[in-house]
Amino acid sequence: MPNFYEQVYAVVRRIPPGKVTSYGRIAQMLGRPNAARAVGYALSSLKDKEHNVPWQRVVNSQGRISIVNREYTAQLQADLLRAEGVAVSEQFTLDLDQHLWEGLHLVELDDILHGW
DNA sequence: ACAGTGACAACAT
DNA sequence: TATGTTGCCACTG
Numbered sequence: 001m002p003n004f005y006e007q008v009y010a011v012v013r014r015i016p017p018g019k020v021t022s023y024g025r026i027a028q029m030l031g032r033p034n035a036a037r038a039v040g041y042a043l044s045s046l047k048d049k050e051h052n053v054p055w056q057r058v059v060n061s062q063g064r065i066s067i068v069n070r071e072y073t074a075q076l077q078a079d080l081l082r083a084e085g086v087a088v089s090e091q092f093t094l095d096l097d098q099h100l101w102e103g104l105h106l107v108e109l110d111d112i113l114h115g116w
Numbered sequence: 117a118c119a120g121t122g123a124c125a126a127c128a129t
Numbered sequence: 130t131a132t133g134t135t136g137c138c139a140c141t142g
Contacts, residue, residue: 037125
């Protein structure tokens, strides 16, 4: 049974290129509608290589890149998304109606939540 | 055991 | 619109 962080990573790995979702929606998928902050915390602790997580595909509920006081990182996220075909504005915003990921099917969620 | 820490989100001004 | 406030929660030392 993976811990919460691993569950978050498992979900994020399912997000296809060119699509995005929010911290809160990931929390909801994992059955913890109020754990949005913990999702952000999980991603912030990523050490890149060990995991293979497309962290750039997670933005806040407003469709905005949510990394504060780290301009270079926000810029990196924007560039990574643009490389996938996502239109990101100079203010680090994007159109959720156009790029929002539908989410997982119940079978896939069961895999993540209960192991396989 | 416990207080501090965020890449959140919803609401209230 | 744009800030500010408050509730949240998993993880850490």
